[in-house]
Amino acid sequence: MTASNPDHLDPYPGAAPVAPPSVTTRPLARSSTMHRASRPRKAGRPLGLATALAAASLAAAGCGHKEESRYTSVSRPQAVQVVQPTRRTIVRVVGQPSFIESYERTSIYPKLTGYIDNWKVDIGDKVKKGELLAKLFVPELEEDLETKKATVGLDKRRVELAEKLVKVAEADVKSAEATLSEAQAIYGKYEAEVERWDTEIKRLKREVDRGVVDPQILLESTNQWKSSVASRQAAKATIEKAQADLLSQQATLAKAQVDVSVAQADLSVAESEAKRIEAWVGYITLSAPFDGIIVTRNANTGDFVQPSTGDPTANMRSPNLAPGGMAAPIYTVDRTDIVRIFVDVPEQDANYVQVGTKATVLVKAYRDEPIPGTVTRTSWALNIKSRTLRAEIDLPNKGSQLLPGMYAYAKVIIERPGALALPASAFVQSGEKTFCWTYKDGKARRAEVRTGVSDGDWYEVTNLMYEGSGSKTEDPWKPVTGSERVILGDLSILADGAEVQIASPEGENVAGPARTKGDGPAATSVAEKDPEGSTPVR
Structure with a gap:
């Protein structure tokens, strides 16, 4: 009398009535009548109609008709939906608040200590490269330059004198050589006379001995x-x-030649000193380093100025002050034909941001539409404190309408084409690990998965590993091929190795070999039905 028990709850509403676990029932011909008899009679229904229906039922059961037997198991597998990893382009947007910076900003400090003689430009003035901005008054430096120039002129005269002395020494050497040649000729003459008279004396001695010549x-x-x-x-x-005279004149010539070299060296030193002072004098004039706009002026006639160290542009809110607040630059010049926007990309996305990556910049003070651009350069190395990658976006600034300091919101658009991806609902997070459930041989298998880039709705999957798989020599991580069937839905009720069956799109539980229906990334797999549409039992 199980069918008449109102406390019995059907675990699968809408299915055929089933018996308690481990008990199977065959429907009886009188079961419907008994079931109806146990129900309270609804008010207002004629008793004769109920009696007629009961009689008709008994008559049908007793006419020799044999009802087909059906058996259903109460322990039905959990119905699940599955999806396969599909290749798609995952677009991830990394957005960061930022601000506009000029492509270059140069703070002009004096190299010398002096006074401002006069200044030529003021804030907002456009300047060209090399244009005079201001001039300092340093009289002692200018006088030193004149002294060095005079020294150069003196050393040039010394070089000329030394060169003339060389020529004189060369003439003296030639004269000494001629005198030596003359002395050698005279010596040869007297040598010949000595030989002649020596021979004559020998002859006369023989003649005197013979008495032919007078003694x-x-x-x-x-x-x-x-x-x-x-x-x-x-x-x-x-x-x-x-x-000896020739040697002396040759030594004098050598000395004169050395004097020329010394005079030339002195001239070189004097010229170098003059150039050095001239370079210092060049610092008296302050000129524009590039085409740009004057954004800061701290120049006033007669101001005493002195050199300062440090980069004042480090404090962007006060570009006219040095970080230490010790001194302010005379001028600050911005180059505004190109502006820069910085984006700090998180570590997990750093490898996907390259030069040329698409980007947009929204400057609401300029206009409400984002400005398209690309990543111009990256720092390559991550910031050790924030673990972010600095990416810079350069934008042309025709008309100088993008002003340095404007608030901007920059986005870097990361595109990952052809990535094998799964929807976010396919994953379960456990600590620092990510898992998914796969449908394999009619059972749910829990697998740890490695993910890549994500757009929040879809995640790239690269590898997965089943618990207990692999060996000491074999890598347990297997690459995702796209043929895996991943379970979607309420994953908290699944158990590793538990039997599951794939649900059809209409909600029917279907067992048996699955086939894929639909081409989309979230397509489910459905099983074949039997010819009469009944649900097979296990």
Whole structure:
């Protein structure tokens, strides 16, 4: 009499009545009548009509008709929907509040300590590269420059004098060489006379011994020989003197040549000093480093100025002050033909942001429509404190309407084409790990999954690992191929290894081999029905 028990709850509303667990029932011919008899009679229904219906039912059961037997198991598998990873373009937008900066901002400080003689431009003035902004008054430096220039002129005259002395020394050397040549010729003459008179004396001695020549003639010839020997000795001394003079003149020439080199070196030093002072004098004039606009002026006639260190542009809210507040620049010049916007990209997206990545910049003070652009450059390395990647977007600024300091909201559009992706509802987070449930051989299998880029609704999946899979030599992580069937829905009621069956789009529970219906990323898989539309039992 189970069917008449009002406390019995049907676990599957709309299905055929079933018996308690481990009990199967065969529908009886009188079951409907008994079931109806146990119900309270509704008010207002004629009793005769109920009696007629009951009689008709008994008559139908007793006419020899045999009802088909049906069996249903109460332990029915959980119905689930499945989806397969599909390739799609995942677009992720990284947005950060930012502000506009000029492409270049230069703070102009004086290199020298002095006074402002006069200034030429004021804030808002457009300047060209090299245009005079202001001039300082440093009289002692200008006088030092004149002194250095005079020293250069003096050293040039010294070089000219040294070069002339070289020419004189060269002439003296030539004269000494000529004197030496003359002395050598005279020596040769007397050498020949000595040899002549030596031969003559020997001949006269033989003639005197024979008594042919008078001895007086021999004596006179001997005196001539002695005179020639003396003259030869004198000529030899003259040669030695001429050689010494030549060496002296050659040394004088060498000294004159060295003097020229020394004078030229002194000239080079003087010219270098003059250039150094001239460079310092160049710092008296302050000029524009590039085409831009004057955004700060702290120049007033007669102001005493001095050098300062540090980059004042570090404090963007007060670009006219140095970080330490010790001094202000004379001028600040902004280059505004191009402006820059910074975006700090989180670490998880850093690898997907490259030069050329699409971006947009919204400057509401300029207009309500985002300005399209691209990432111009990245820092490549992450900030060690914030773990973010600095990306810069350059925008042309024709007409200089994008003003430095304006609030902006920049977005970097990360596109990941052809990524195997699953919807966010397919994942379960447990601690720092991400899991999904797959349908495999009629059972639910829990797998840890590695994800990539995400747009919030879809997540790229790259690898998955089943518990207990793999070995010491085999990597347990398997790449996602797109053939996996991933379960969607309420994943909290699933258990690893539990039997499940795929639900049709109409909500019917269907068992058996599954086939995919639909082409979309969230298409479900449905099973074949039996010819009469009944639900198979396990």
